[in-house]
Amino acid sequence: MRSLRNALIGLAIAPVLLLSQTGLAVIIDADTPLAADTRMELVRELAELLAPAGVHADVQDSAPVNWLGTSVAVAYVTLHGVCPVEVARFSMPALGALGWVARIDGVVQPFIHVDAGAAAAHIGPLFVRGQEALARMLLGRALARVIMHELLHWLTQSAEHGEGPLFQPAVSASTLIAAGVGLVESEVWMVRRGLGLL
Numbered sequence: 001m002r003s004l005r006n007a008l009i010g011l012a013i014a015p016v017l018l019l020s021q022t023g024l025a026v027i028i029d030a031d032t033p034l035a036a037d038t039r040m041e042l043v044r045e046l047a048e049l050l051a052p053a054g055v056h057a058d059v060q061d062s063a064p065v066n067w068l069g070t071s072v073a074v075a076y077v078t079l080h081g082v083c084p085v086e087v088a089r090f091s092m093p094a095l096g097a098l099g100w101v102a103r104i105d106g107v108v109q110p111f112i113h114v115d116a117g118a119a120a121a122h123i124g125p126l127f128v129r130g131q132e133a134l135a136r137m138l139l140g141r142a143l144a145r146v147i148m149h150e151l152l153h154w155l156t157q158s159a160e161h162g163e164g165p166l167f168q169p170a171v172s173a174s175t176l177i178a179a180g181v182g183l184v185e186s187e188v189w190m191v192r193r194g195l196g197l198l
């Protein structure tokens with residue numbers, strides 16, 4: 001009964017879920033394979049970020065991709081410089097963007113690039129020694145949030161940013177890993193409009 005009640009409460013606070021739902025395939029290509037718990041958290045976080053828009057994220061590794069299920073769109077993510085988070089080490093603030101998308105002939109392409117090494121260096125100083133496992137897991141969350149930021153540029157076909165903490169020109173390390181950070185309502189609608197759900 002309790003789970004049913006929780007499910008009903010969930011629907012009440014997320015009315016968008018009552019609207020049409022769709023899938024977005026996110027294909028991940030990493031130069032070095034992600035640690036299992038990093039990958040697991042990346043998948044979980046991306047699913048959680050997109051759920052309010054009624055979008056199911058189907059994360060797959062790049063090779064071989066031969067099944068897109070019911071996804072209506074595909075985004076391709078390349079993770080560069082994958083490396084472990086070095087905890088308790090001061091690092092220079094990440095210079096340049098953690099992620100980017102290419103615009104060709106005025107069209108933002110669904111090819112997302114993430115500097116995974118810079119993301120790891122960005123969040124490293126937030127952890128102390130002994131928190132290596134936590135840092136490894138939360139690297140996945142940080143990567144998911146960088147991917148979400150770039151997905152929004154593609155879905156809005158714009159270099160403009162938004163109101164929410166994840167869609168700012170620069171996103172702090174703590175915002176990349178803090179619990180409960182997600183899309184704001186205007187960004188939920190950007191996702192739906194971008195995927196043709198309106």
Ligand SMILES: [Zn+2]
Nearest residue numbers: 149161168169
């Ligand atoms: Zn941006």
